[in-house]
Amino acid sequence: MLLDLRLTMESGQPPQFLWKREGSKYFRYINEKKCYLWQDKELHHTPGYDGYINEFLRAQDDLEEIYGKIATDPVMKRAVEKYRGLRITKNDPWETLVSFVCSINNNIPRICKNVQSLMHKGRILSPEELLSRDLEACRLGFRARFLKEIAEMMPSYDLTKIGRMDYEDAKAILMEFPGVGDKVSECILLFGYGFLEAFPVDVWIARAMERYYGVSGKNAREYARKRWGPLAGYAQQYLYCHIREV
DNA sequence: TTCCAGGGTGAGT
DNA sequence: ACTCACCATGGA
Numbered sequence: 001m002l003l004d005l006r007l008t009m010e011s012g013q014p015p016q017f018l019w020k021r022e023g024s025k026y027f028r029y030i031n032e033k034k035c036y037l038w039q040d041k042e043l044h045h046t047p048g049y050d051g052y053i054n055e056f057l058r059a060q061d062d063l064e065e066i067y068g069k070i071a072t073d074p075v076m077k078r079a080v081e082k083y084r085g086l087r088i089t090k091n092d093p094w095e096t097l098v099s100f101v102c103s104i105n106n107n108i109p110r111i112c113k114n115v116q117s118l119m120h121k122g123r124i125l126s127p128e129e130l131l132s133r134d135l136e137a138c139r140l141g142f143r144a145r146f147l148k149e150i151a152e153m154m155p156s157y158d159l160t161k162i163g164r165m166d167y168e169d170a171k172a173i174l175m176e177f178p179g180v181g182d183k184v185s186e187c188i189l190l191f192g193y194g195f196l197e198a199f200p201v202d203v204w205i206a207r208a209m210e211r212y213y214g215v216s217g218k219n220a221r222e223y224a225r226k227r228w229g230p231l232a233g234y235a236q237q238y239l240y241c242h243i244r245e246v
Numbered sequence: 247t248t249c250c251a252g253g254g255t256g257a258g259t
Numbered sequence: 260a261c262t263c264a265c266c267a268t269g270g271a
Contacts, residue, residue, distance in 0.1 A: 012252055100252080107251035110269065141267030146254085181254045202252035240252075 002063045004085030005039035011083075011241050012108060014091040014191050015056075017099045017115040018124070029122025058090050058194070070228050070235045075212040079238040086241060088233055089191060093159045095124040096192030097177070100184045101146050114140055118147075127151035146179030153177065163193045170195070186221075190233045199224040199232040208243035 009015045009026055019028045025038035035046045037053065045053050053059075063085070071077045091099075102114040117138040118125055125133060130151045135144040153176075162170045170193065174185040186200035199221045201209070206217030215223045221232075228235040240246075 103251090104253045105251060105266080106253090106268080107270080110251080114268095139268065141269095142254095142265090143267080145266095179254065183253060187252070200252070203250090204252065244252095 001043065001057070001059055002085050003039065003043060003057065003087060004083070005037070005043065007083055007086045007241070007246070008057070008089060009037075011086060011237065011246055013089050013237070014096050014099050015089055016108065017102070017112050018091065018095055018119075032121065034122070055090055057087055061087065063087065066231055066234050070231050070238075072227075075242070076235060076238065079242040083238055083241045083246075086237060088194075088196065088237055090194045091191050092124075093163065093188065093192040094127075096188050097150070097159075097174075097180070098124050098130075098147065100187040100191075101143055101150065101179045102140065103187070104143055104146075104179060104184065106143075114138060114143070127154040143179065146177075149178045150180075167195050167197055190236075196233040197225070197230045199228075199236050202240075204240055204243050205236060208239045211243070212239070 005026075009019060015026070019026045019037075022036075025036050027034055027036045029035070030049065030052060033046075035049050035052070037043075037045045043053075067080045071080045098118060099111070099115050102118070103111050106114070115124070117140075118130065118133075120129065128151070130147060135148065138144065140147065157173075162173050165173070167189065171185050171189060174180050174188055175182075180188070183200050183202055186198045189195040190198035190200060199205075201217055201220045203217075206220060209215045209217060209220040209223065213223065224232045224235060
């Protein structure tokens, strides 16, 4: 499997918020047990997590094939060459939802701190646990109210069911949550549910689309859908790294 | 001091 | 449908 683990774990995707580094290894708790993940010549992980890691790293995605389909212009050719091995990750929907509500008008180092403050025993607090936590101490700013209201709504939603809907329906449901708008819903669809056609447009992607393709941020998603279609999410992640020079 | 960060909301056109 | 002030926090 073609993989650059560092790039994948530290390119602004959920694992950057949800996993921790310990030397050259990454780890998090899965079912109360510590799972390490690291790469030298090969990819290694704590025994017993084959299935989890395969899903997490989307092992079924053939990057060479994806490059062939999206790298149809000099910009994307350069991006997939420079960030070869960058994969889209598949994360837990609830943890992804919480993470990207924390990301609203925020920067990555502080998103990490906010998300970490919402974790206990290596996982994001359940909606119920979240409601009984002192959110003021988490320094979430105006995002605290969003999280509180989402947690209160959660009992009448089924996040698993959203994953079985089609892209449009899933997006409409997600946007019923306060704090979940156009961009955040796209992130949840992409990183939490694996809809590769999702194309989150943040300030960086808007910048990249203007600079590289002459497309305004407002028209970015429609342009991306026509250009990269079902693989827009991958194109997005390579553009994100490219414009930020990660 | 002002600007910015993987934006969303609501009120005003 | 579109704009825009405002939202809380902390680093540059």
